[in-house]
Each structure stands twice: as structure tokens, then as C-alpha cells.
Amino acid sequence: MFAPGHITGFFAVCKSKNSLKTGSIGAGITVDKGVSVELKEGDGSVFYNCKKVNICSVEKVLEYYKELRYSGCYDIIFSSDFPLGSGLGMSGGCALTLSKKLNDMLNLNESYVKIAHVSEVECGTGLGDVIAQYTKGFVIRKAPGFPINVEKIHINDDYYIIIEIFGEKETKEIITNESWINRINEYGRRCLNELLKNPTLENFISLSYEFAVNTGLINENILSICDDLKFTVGASQSMLGNTLFCISKKETLEDALSILKNPIVCKIYQ
Numbered sequence: 001m002f003a004p005g006h007i008t009g010f011f012a013v014c015k016s017k018n019s020l021k022t023g024s025i026g027a028g029i030t031v032d033k034g035v036s037v038e039l040k041e042g043d044g045s046v047f048y049n050c051k052k053v054n055i056c057s058v059e060k061v062l063e064y065y066k067e068l069r070y071s072g073c074y075d076i077i078f079s080s081d082f083p084l085g086s087g088l089g090m091s092g093g094c095a096l097t098l099s100k101k102l103n104d105m106l107n108l109n110e111s112y113v114k115i116a117h118v119s120e121v122e123c124g125t126g127l128g129d130v131i132a133q134y135t136k137g138f139v140i141r142k143a144p145g146f147p148i149n150v151e152k153i154h155i156n157d158d159y160y161i162i163i164e165i166f167g168e169k170e171t172k173e174i175i176t177n178e179s180w181i182n183r184i185n186e187y188g189r190r191c192l193n194e195l196l197k198n199p200t201l202e203n204f205i206s207l208s209y210e211f212a213v214n215t216g217l218i219n220e221n222i223l224s225i226c227d228d229l230k231f232t233v234g235a236s237q238s239m240l241g242n243t244l245f246c247i248s249k250k251e252t253l254e255d256a257l258s259i260l261k262n263p264i265v266c267k268i269y270q
């Protein structure tokens, strides 16, 4: 099972007493690099790119399935193109791939997507990634959580998504902080209304940049590089990471790559 990386361009936080209805509205794109999982007989350790880790959303998924007769006698082994904490939805992707894997292995007919979403939300490590990674593509989330209410905008294939990761940023400290939430929600809702009027990638990246600047979430380094990349379709900071993403057509790809030090070139995963 593979889950694509998910880049949120802008979002608003939507909290409810019911974790199924908690999540985010906003917009993002999934890419053709991401995370896969395999299980091997073991003591229940979790590995991410060969390092033993503790990922809250994964632990919650395991807890859920242990209540449904999962024995726990397997090591969980994630292989990923992206590091954790880089704003590319890897905690959600790990939860989603594992939930699907266990659901299939135990021949259960559980809603594995709901289990992964609730695990992420209850950990505070994500709000809309799981739903976007399940939907795939250029995904506009019009309502939080379940029932899923998204618009999937089909994109022709000649766009490239260039990612550069500069470090880690912890999602939880932002989406559990009321002052951040107020700023995020003011601009996130505004961007969503604007995107729904003109749902194109060009408008998406322009609104994402506006959101990152107006909320104050963008850092100076990424802001400067985004301005250097204005000759492309556009660039912004992936939410919530210390990660730049740029949307480029083929004709500007080489010039864009020449500006970046460690670019990861992706396509939209639809």
C-alpha cells in the first residue's frame, strides 16, 4: 500500500467534539512520491526509513486494530521518499497505509480511512491529509472530516511539482495554538472561497503564497526563493513544514532546478 505525499497550500482548522467531523477545509495536491508500508513478524516495533520511531498516528491505528483481534506480533516498516515533519503529510500517510494493510490482512470491513483520519486528528499531527491522500490529485476540501466533501480537479499532465525540504516543523504546535488558528482560519476561508470561483493550479499556487505570507507562516528563506521562482507557475511553503514547493511547466523546469540546492522533482499523483 502506497500513500502519496500531500502538499497543503492553504487551510482552515475545523474542530468538533466528534473526531470524525474534525479536520480542515482548504486545498492541496498529492505527488507521486510518498510512503509505503510492509509488515514483518516481530515485536511490534515501528521503523521509518530503517530508524525506530514513535509516530502517534501509527500508535493509535495499532491500538484500534488490537481491539479488533490484531495480535501485534509484527514490526511495522515504513519506506518513504520524505522525512517526517516536513509538511508533506507523512504522519497521515503512515496512518492510512497501515490502516489499509491491517484491514486487508484481518479481512475486516472497517472504514480504514476513517480510522486513519481519527488517529491523525486525535494526535494533533494532521487534519486533512488522510482525506486528501485517499482522494488523490488536486483536492479542494469543502468540509472537514466525514462525510467526505471534496472537489477533485482533474489536471492535465504537463505540470511538475518541485519540492525542497529545509528542515522540520512540528504541525501540532501550530494547529493546537488558538492565536495561530485565528489567523489561519481568517485567511484560509478567504482563499477557499476565491479558489472555488476559479479552481485552477495557477490560482491555487497564487492563493497559497498569499496565505503563507498573510498568516506569517512563511519563513524569510522560503519567501526569498519563492520570489526568485516567479518565472514559474508559482511557489509557496508547504503547510505545515519548512518546505518549499514550486509548480512548473516543462519549459521552466531546468531554470527552476538551477535555483534550488536539493530539489525533489515530482508529478501530481491523481
Ligand SMILES: Nc1ncnc2c1ncn2[C@@H]1O[C@H](COP(=O)(O)OP(=O)(O)OP(=O)(O)O)[C@@H](O)[C@H]1O
Pocket (backbone or CB within 6 Å): 053, 054, 055, 056, 057, 083, 084, 085, 086, 087, 088, 089, 090, 091, 092, 123, 124, 125, 126, 129, 168, 169, 170, 171, 172, 239, 240, 241
Ligand atoms: N525524526 C522525527 N522527526 C519528526 N517527527 C517525528 C520523528 N520521529 C517521529 N516523529 C513523529 O512523527 C509525527 C510527525 O508528524 P507531523 O505532522 O509533525 O509531520 P508530517 O506528517 O510529516 O507533516 P505534516 O503533517 O505537516 O504534513 C509526529 O507524531 C512525531 O512525533
Ligand SMILES: CC(C)(CO)[C@@H](O)C(=O)[O-]
Pocket (backbone or CB within 6 Å): 008, 011, 023, 024, 026, 028, 087, 088, 089, 125, 126, 127, 128, 129, 171, 175, 239, 240
Ligand atoms: C493541518 C495540515 C496543514 C498539516 O499538514 C494538514 O493536515 C491539512 O491540510 O489539514
